[in-house]
Amino acid sequence: MRIGLLNGGGDCPGLNAVTHGVVGAAASLGWEVLGFRDGYEGLLSPGDYKLLRVEKTEGILKLGGTILGTSNRGHFAGKVGEGGVRRIPAELMDDAFQTLRKLDVSALICVGGDGSLTTALQFFEDGFPVVGVPKTIDNDLEATAMTFGFDSAVQVVTDSLDRLHTTAESHSRVMVLEVMGRHAGWIALYGGIAGGASAILIPEVPFSYEKVAESILEREKFGFRSSLVVVAEGAAPVDGGIVVEDSGGAGEVRLGGIGDVVAKRLAELTGKETRCTRLGHVQRGGSPTCLDRVLGMRFGVKAVKLIEEKRFGRMVSYKQYHVGSVPIADAVKSLKRVDPEGEIVVAAKSVGVCFGD
Ligand code: F6P
Numbered sequence: 001m002r003i004g005l006l007n008g009g010g011d012c013p014g015l016n017a018v019t020h021g022v023v024g025a026a027a028s029l030g031w032e033v034l035g036f037r038d039g040y041e042g043l044l045s046p047g048d049y050k051l052l053r054v055e056k057t058e059g060i061l062k063l064g065g066t067i068l069g070t071s072n073r074g075h076f077a078g079k080v081g082e083g084g085v086r087r088i089p090a091e092l093m094d095d096a097f098q099t100l101r102k103l104d105v106s107a108l109i110c111v112g113g114d115g116s117l118t119t120a121l122q123f124f125e126d127g128f129p130v131v132g133v134p135k136t137i138d139n140d141l142e143a144t145a146m147t148f149g150f151d152s153a154v155q156v157v158t159d160s161l162d163r164l165h166t167t168a169e170s171h172s173r174v175m176v177l178e179v180m181g182r183h184a185g186w187i188a189l190y191g192g193i194a195g196g197a198s199a200i201l202i203p204e205v206p207f208s209y210e211k212v213a214e215s216i217l218e219r220e221k222f223g224f225r226s227s228l229v230v231v232a233e234g235a236a237p238v239d240g241g242i243v244v245e246d247s248g249g250a251g252e253v254r255l256g257g258i259g260d261v262v263a264k265r266l267a268e269l270t271g272k273e274t275r276c277t278r279l280g281h282v283q284r285g286g287s288p289t290c291l292d293r294v295l296g297m298r299f300g301v302k303a304v305k306l307i308e309e310k311r312f313g314r315m316v317s318y319k320q321y322h323v324g325s326v327p328i329a330d331a332v333k334s335l336k337r338v339d340p341e342g343e344i345v346v347a348a349k350s351v352g353v354c355f356g357d
Pocket of ligand 1: 181
């Protein structure tokens, strides 16, 4: 038995832990694993792949990035623009199927986020046995409590806020930190709370600049001369739209730039010196946290188990500390976004965090 493995979408810490889990579990069943390079692109004929042996994947669990490479644009992008679904053309699907058949691959594990799993679903619907593994720092996939990579990104945000805090205090400044997350505010929310931000601006809660400025000036009355503001890249003011850096071409739009806009407006409204830091891809780099290492490894093992049980078209999922599975279709039908009335937002508000609403 020979199975295929690929990583799709933006990279994220924990991808190699999944590979470690897949290769180890497959080896225990006597199966071979072919790792396709650069996501679905590796399936284009004649196929770009390598045989993954246990000896070669020993020790990769703790490495950031992916030893397979990945791609979030290109021929097989499942999402375009602001999250629109894209059907992969039939000739590309045929080409990929031919490669898989020629290499004797009986089933494929697709490790990806919303876009790559949408493509995985098309592979399944078109007749190829596929299982999915939920990956993304954005944590925006439905039907799983958590994706791997999210915890590592939040840790980077938290560490950055800890650092910004000391310099903000020294200069009595407002520090704005722009973080990733696309159209969901999970990274901003968790990172902002953990790093002690006094304002957190997320896509799910349209904000008013005046309210954020007021909250900063209010803090001054209590003797806090500095403030940290976290803004998710997909956040937008009540009277404005999201800030887009690039239309995305063959993929999704590239967000970015709202941090600078927020910093400028807050400086005008508060009269305080304000600076913006855009964290960017630092959030996706480096080694995975302990949680993401363990989660990634468990997800990889579960994906092999699903193939052994012939439960195709399913995605590994994490619920109540348990690794199970759900139909891929359930995971990609809509984005999992922060509930503005939910317990976490309410808890943050009750300790004084401003969401600008
Ligand atoms: O989906 C993960 C993510 O890091 C988003 O948070 C971000 O908007 C996007 O990918 C950045 O993509 P790229 O690496 O193409 O700039």
